[in-house]
Amino acid sequence: MTTQPAVDAQGLVKRFGAVTALAGVDLRVPAGEVLALVGPNGAGKTTAVRILATLLPPDGGHARITGLDVVRQAPAVRRVIGLSGQYAAVDAYLTGRENLTMIGRLSGLRRSAARRRAGDLLELFGLGAAADRQSRTYSGGTRRRLDVAASLVARPAVLFLDEPTTGLDPRGRLDLWRLIGELAAQGTTVLFSTQYLTEADRYADRVVLLDRGLVLAAGTPAQLKAAVGGDRLELRPRPGDDARPLAAAMAGLGPAPPSVDPGAGLVVVPVADGPDVLPEVAARLAAAGLRIAGLTLRRPSLDDVFLDLTGAPVAPYPADAGSAS
Amino acid sequence: MTSTVADTVTVTGRNLRRLVRVPTLLAFATAQPVLFVLLFTYAWGGAVHPPGVDRYIDYALPGIWVLAIAFGASQTGVALADDLATGMIDRFRALPAARAAVLAGRVAADAVRNAFVLALMTAVASAIGFRFHAGAVAALAALGLALTVGVAFSWVFALLGLLVRDAEAAGIGGLLAVVPLVFTSSTFVPIATFPGWLEAFARVNPITVTVDALRVLCLGGPAAVPVGQALAWLGGLLAVAVPAAVGRYRRATTA
Structure with missing residues (x-):
């Protein structure tokens, strides 16, 4: 029993017409683990979650949830899973409690049990004050909380959360992650998808990086970051200065070429040992006659892992998956 | 099986709650049918004199029932398309609830709404002169047949709503289906007044068949053949629409 993974998917393929949403994805989540499925829009995260939650049959491969096949044993799978989809799916004209x-x-709960469970969850999610108002009067964040609460009604062994923090304010996010942490501590397996690597880094036991329907990398956040190796030196050009000469001046400093992060306006240089290269950095700046506004030395983040594997940061990816085939 | 019934009751309750809380739905269920009765009676009643009836409303009410019920049934499709678009169908489909319950609960709620609509229309019509002429049993049979018409149409529109997956398109599609069928039938005028080609179509139009059966039950006359034909039509519609809609629901995906 304990050796059986909560989620075990092999070679999942899904096509929508000419678009290949999943091109052979393996996912394995041991019971009680929190797994983050990370990728840009169009990476295939939602498609994967929908297949695992029995909403979509795969075109290839197969998946088991607690040993139950998502296609052939779909009704049984639905008894062990909870799903909170990408959009808060609650009835706007019913109250939270209803x-x-x-x-x-x-x-499958009896009437009295369903009422009691609803009351408990409203309490747990801090929805007591809004419980008897129609949910169309709720704010986006409150609706989202009700939606996540709805996925927990049947005390699922495996919980799927598709971008659960979308629409939540920072406080709401923290509350949700605290709750997910508590569920995991009680043995619930959680698979969540997110576009934010920081969320995966902080709240997941293991991370699967997905891009264009393929798994780029999988492992614990620490493993993934170790694979990228070394430190990250970030140089901030002075306001108005071009970042490119700065990047050129740092060429060959580390094992990989410097890159320019256009969003943050930083030059990022992967280096084997940060403190060791600082004198060399100062010497090169002086030789090139360049001045900088700031310098930071840090350990690699999951963003660096993604950048390293795809050559592009997560966020600016195009939303379409049409190029994957 | 018992869980199918229990799940259907749960979904029906959800839809009935919406019905009384959503203003446009409430208007569809109350104001519109009453308007139909009053408008057709007073606007057309003076001009149309079908043979064999003293008052136009005695002739027209069975047809107005079908018009109101058909419009009401088109709301079944609108509501399901809306549930698809908002992710509610995804939520239901990921639950261990019975597969047919979401559709059956929708149709059942619309049948309850139709029962209310029929009672309201008949009460208003009675106040302005309508009478059943064939006795209480025939009158109850007429109301029962009208409800069955609503159930059959609801399943057809459920299929339409799941196919178009957009509430607005489902509403327009419903209108486009209902209006031509109702007005090319015996709903408001005897089909003998139509040009020959239209009369030929009107004769086989399922709306004509069902309205004629309802009319016989309200006005009197030999009922076995028209009612049998109407039931055959409705049975045929259900035999096609129910499996098709349930099959569609199982594969339904948010657009």
Whole structure:
């Protein structure tokens, strides 16, 4: 029992017409683990979650949830999973309490049990004050919390959360992650998708990087960062200065060429040992007659891993997946 | 099986709650049918004199029932398309609930709404002169047949809503289906007044068949053949639409 993974997907393929959303994806989540599925828009995150949650049959490969096949044993799979989709799917004209009670009834709870569970979850999610208002009066964040609460009604062994922090304010995000941490501590397996590597870094036991329907890398955040290796030296040009001469001056300093992060306006230089190269950095700046506004030395982030593997940062990726085939 | 019934009841309850809380739905269920009764009676009643009836409303009410019920049934498709677009169908489909419950609960709620609509229209019509002429049993049979018409149409529109996946398109599609079928039938005028080619179509139009059966039950006359034909039509519609809609629902994906 304990050796059986909560999620075990092999070679998942899904095509929508000419677009290949998943091109052979393996996912394995041991019971009780929190796995982050990270990638830009169009990477295939939602498609993967929908297949695992029995909403979409794969065109190739197969997937098991707690040993149950998502296609052939779909009704049984639905008894062990909870799903919070990409958009908060709660009935706008029902109150929070009515929404949760309805989900409880449809999950097989008796009327009294469904009511009790709804009350407990409203309490747990801090929705007590809004419980008896129609959910169309809720703010986006409150709706989202109700949606996540709805996915927990049947105490699922495996919880799927598709971009759960979308639309939440910072406080809401922290509350949600605290709750997910508590669920995981109690043994719930959690698979969440996100565009934000910082969320994966902070809250996931393991991370799967997905891009254009393929797994780029998988491992613990520490493993992934170690694979990139070394430190990151960030140089900030003075306001108005071009970053490119700065990047050119640092060429050959580390094992990989410097890159310019246009969003942050930084020159990022991968270096084997940060403190060791500082005198060399100062010498090169002086020789080139360049001045800088700031300098930071840090350990690699998951963003660096993604950048390293794809040659592009996560955020500016185009939304379409049409080029993957 | 018991869980299918319980799940259907749960979904029906959800839809009935929406019905009384969404202003446009409430207007569809109350103001529109009453307007139909009053408008057709007073605007057309003076001009149309079908043979064999003293008052136009006695002739027209069975047809107005079908018009209101058909419009009401088109809301089944609108609501399902809306549920698809908002992700509610995804949520339901990821639950261990019975597969047919979401559709059956939708149709059942619309049948409850139709029962209310029929009672309201009949009450208003009675106040302005309508009478059943064939006795209480035939009157109840007429109302029962009208409800069955609503259920059959609801399943057809459920299929339409799941196919178009957009609430607005489902609404327009419903209108485009209902209006020509109703007005090329015996709903408001005897089809003998149509040009020959239209009369030929009107004769086989399922709306004509069902309205004629309802009319016989309201006005009196030999009922077995027209009611049998109407039931055959409705049975045929259900036999096609129910499996098609359930099959579509199982594969339904958010657009």
